[in-house]
Amino acid sequence: MITLLLSFAGVGPISNPRLATVVVINEPAGDFYHGGEIAAPVFANIMGAAMQLLNLPPDAQTLPRITAVRGGQNAG
Numbered sequence: 001m002i003t004l005l006l007s008f009a010g011v012g013p014i015s016n017p018r019l020a021t022v023v024v025i026n027e028p029a030g031d032f033y034h035g036g037e038i039a040a041p042v043f044a045n046i047m048g049a050a051m052q053l054l055n056l057p058p059d060a061q062t063l064p065r066i067t068a069v070r071g072g073q074n075a076g
Helices: 035-053
Strands: 005-012 019-026
Touching: 005 035, 019 035
Parallel strands: none
Antiparallel strands: 005 019
């Protein structure tokens, strides 16, 4: 039997990370089986509520978007 797990991880707020969250969903139901479609909305709800409880302001909508990720000499 194959077990399907979906995950999504992130930090918040992006400009000054204070929180890290990982969402793992075991045996998702439905037609979509991608972490970004299933686990990301759960992450957004959890992170938004946690930031609100800790009185952490969200980043401004004018932050530059990440367009490339570059690693060090030992990266992938």
